[in-house]
Amino acid sequence: MQTTMTDAPASYLNQATSGAGAMKKIVVLGATSGIALEVQRQLAGRRCELLLVARSAERLTELQADLSIRGAQKVLAYAADLSAVQHHAAIVDFVRRQFADFDTVLLAYGSMQDQKNSEASVDVMLEELRVNFVSACAILSLFAADLEQRRTGCIAAITSVAGDRGRRSNYVYGSAKGALSLFLQGLRSRLHPAGVRVITIKPGPVQTAMTDRMANAARFADTELVARDIVRALERRSPDVVYTPKMWRYVMTAVEHIPEVIFKRLAF
């Protein structure tokens, strides 16, 4: 995989050994999600070690083979439903035993139901909040304790630009992701003295299985491009909040400044 390494924007290996931005052993929560798939592939090309967590054992087995052949030094997998908080202790236990000196945790799972379903059913809505917000806080807290104690590493979580402002068409998903962004903000401040980085990744709409059924899906960002931004954020100093593609930082700044009297009338 040497070609891939020379293609890397910066010499990763040098950075890895230099301490500060080191990233070698990454835990991916939600390893079969569309964005995670591409991130993992790029990390494999950089010869990282990976521990993948996702529901389907069968899919994880496929990923293990694929990522190993593509250059990953080691690929471990643990099949579990991350949205079920009662499984979290076992997951973290497995990571501590098999992947003790992990340095990065990337949370990449989420659920985006059609907003209409959430409007029709409180149960569906609560499930959306539970998966995207509650369970994410739960598992990240467990990993945060580890890294805080070791005074090293990085926690990154994929939230969404949808969390920057509540919109008519997507406010349930948006509020869960927005709440997660707030949680990460607080966690960042808590872990800062320990030297643990916390990165909030806010992608715009991306072409993945999650967005296939949406109109305009063909205009959404390419996963490869989004993954490149994420990998770059993981492997070197980056802003605490990463928008990807970059233009979303400016778009959302503008969106946030639309007065509420106008915004509430917008049907999007």
Add this chain to the structure above:
Amino acid sequence: MFTPALELEGHDINMSGQSAVILRKQSAAIIPTKQVFSWGRYPTTAHRFVHRPSWNDQVPGIMHDAADGSLLPYGLGRSYGDSCLNDGRELVDCRRLNRILGFDESSGMVRCESGVSLSDLIDVFLPKGWFLPVTPGTRFVTVGGAIANDVHGKNHHRAGTFGAHVRQIALHRSHDGLVICNAEQNSDMLRATIGGLGLTGVIAWADIQLKRVAGPWIDAELVPFDSLASFFDLSRESDGRFEYTVAWIDCFAGKNLRGIFFRGNHATEGGEKVRRKHGPTLPFALPGWLLNRYSIKAFNAAYYKMHSARKGASVVPYDSFFYPLDSIGRWNLLYGRKGFLQYQCVIPENNVEAVGELLERIARSGMGSFLGVLKQFGAAPAAGMLSFPRPGITVALDFAMRGEPTLSLMRSLDEVVENGGGALYPAKDARMSAALFEASFPRWRAFVPYIEPKMSSSFWRRVTGAQ
């Protein structure tokens, strides 16, 4: 993430690097399908739905729920005509089925899902000393597409087609589930699937025998030639000594045919690594009139001059030798919004005059392309039931789609091919008649029993009258 319906309205933000410019506005009432094109961008079609499975375990469900004759697997869309399209029906976009499932370092056997691209295989395995056994003129095709069209390359005279290096496949079938096909079991289904235009089912994974190479370099030689006879001489003389041979021809030179003969072997020294260059990408369809007989004539003259000046031997990176066109992203947009047609036929060896007649008719028409290619196929037995390559000379030319004049030129070429006992290549075709298909593949009816009942394609319906 979220739908930026309003933010994006009216802006043409090409975030995806995909075909943003050619998107149609979707009405909210219908299920959103993205506009799907073949490489020639002709014909334009409307698909009812495009399935995008990310995992093989999702494919049986898609097939189960589909009506008979409603599906067709789709890859990178590099077929030129309508063999990868299913107008009014559905596609199964296999590009997310792109995992490499196994690799044997000692034998070079790789198992990968059907959506893995040849480009991906090169990036992963060339650094390990392995290369594709057969490669077409672009690296941007999927393994599934390479099998379904039984693609060939510059080494056909040595290695046969891509299908000849497929040892085993697993095929999703609606009635039988996942069917393993190799030389021992279901060998007939393997032969049907190779060159089977995607109609036998969705390939879950395939075992491909890669080829050992010392490194990414090619010992290449350029030889200018100035007649059809000298092309044949060069071909005869070169095929024994060179693994790769192909010729570019200037189809505007008329009676004084001229061209450049490219031949090469893998360099025996490893050499340095080759860095992949990323060239420009065409952002949108250029105005159709840009490519006209004068501009192409001028291009061809310049191309000939440039390459004649570089004649002789040199060591070149594999990508510039195999994939010169890949350096321009979406070059098909050069031909404008109406797209283009490619005409690729094979003429039996004993009928060399027919090749001359073809080229003459093209020159006389004043239409024609800067991508004329001549190549002598070898005698390897066909790997698939509907494989196109057979002993003879293959000619490939692009024509901008200008409506009836273009189609009528092609019909006149059809005459020459049919009378000459030749055949047309389905992967390149958007308009051949049922009669010419019959003449090209006289035994196609023997293939019919292997068609997966859920599958159909625009091409298949057009040339066989199937529903």
